[in-house]
Amino acid sequence: MQLVVGRIGRAHGIKGELTVEVRTDEPELRLAPGAVLTTDPASAGPLTIEAGRVHSGRLLLRFVGVRDRNAAEALRNTLLIAEVDPEQLPDEPDEFYDHQLMDLDVVTVDGTEVGRITEISHLPSQDLFIVERPDGGEVLIPFVEEIVTEIDLDEQRAVIDPPPGLIDDRAEIASARDAEDGEARPAEDAG
Template identity: 80%
Template sequence: MQLVVARIGRAHGIKGEVTVEVRTDEPELRLGPGAVLATEPATTGPLTIETGRVHSGRLLLRFEGVKDRTAAEALRNTLLIADVDPAELPEDPEEFYDHQLMDLDVVLADGTGIGRITEITHLPSQDLFIVERPDGSEVMIPFVEEIVTEIDLDEQRAVIAPPPGLIDESEAVVASAREEEGGTAAGTGEDDA
C-alpha cells in the first residue's frame, strides 16, 4: 500500500535542501536517510533521502542527486510516497493510519448514522474527518478526543459526540428560537400603543 508521507516545499539554501510538510506521525521511520520514496508526479522520482535535519521547527531534506537550489526548487509541491505493509499498525493503540479510517461509518452514541469518512485533512492544529452524508452533503468533524469518542475498526465505525451545531445547522439556532418564543418585544407582534 502506498501512503503520502510528505510534500516538498521550497528550496532552503543553495546546496539542494528542501523544506518538507510532514504528513506522517512517524517521520523518523518514513523520512530517514536512505529511505527511497515514490513521488507524485511519478516522473520526479523515485527519490532517495541523503540527509535530514530540523531547522527552526521545519524538517529539511536533501535527496541524492539534488545538489543545488535550482534542482531543489524543481521538486517543489512533489508528494513523497512510502510503501507500507497494509497490515502494519502504529505502535500506539490510540493512533491510526489514514487508510484505516477511510470509509468508516460515522455514528452518534445511540447508533444514528451521520455518514462515512471520505477524506482526512491534516491541519497544523488538528486533523479533520470529511464526512459525506447520505444526502451527498459534507460535514467536517474535528478528530479530537472530545468529539470522536471511539474508533472501532472491527465494526468499521467512528462514534462521535458532536457539540450543538456541528452536525445540524438547525441545532445552532435553537437558542435564538427560544428567545423569540419567550415573548421578547422583537417579533412578538404586540402593539405598544
C-alpha cells in the same frame, strides 16, 4: 500499500535542501536517510533521502542528485509516498493510518447515522474527516478526542459526540447579555 508521508515545501539555502511538511507520526522511520520514496507527480521520483535535519522547528531534507536551489525548487509541492506493509499498525493504540479510517461509518453517541468517511484532510492544526452524508452532502468532522470519542475498527465505525451546529444547523448562539439573563436564544437575522 502506499502512504503519503510528506509534502515538499520551499528550497532552503543554495545547496539543494528542502523544507518538508511531515504527514506521518513516524518521521524518524519514514523520512530517514536511505529511504526511497515514490512521488506524486510520479515524474519527480523516486527520491532517495541523503540527509535530514531539523532547523527552526522544520524538517529539512536533502535528496540524492538534488544539488542546487533550482533542482530543489523544481520539487516544490511534490508529495512523498512510502510503501508500507498493509498489516503493519502504528505503535500507539490510539493512532491510525488513513487507510484504516477510510470508509468507516460515522455515528453519534446515541447511534444516529451521520455518514461515511470519504477523505482525511491533514491540516497544520488538526486532521479532519470529510464525511459523505446519506443525502450526498458533506460534513467536516475535526479528528480530536473531544469529538471523535471512539474508533472501532472491528465494527468499522467512528463514534462522535458533536457540539451543537457541527452536523446540523440547530446551533444556539448566546450573547453575553443573554447569558446574564440566564437563557440562550436562537440567533436572529439582523437583515
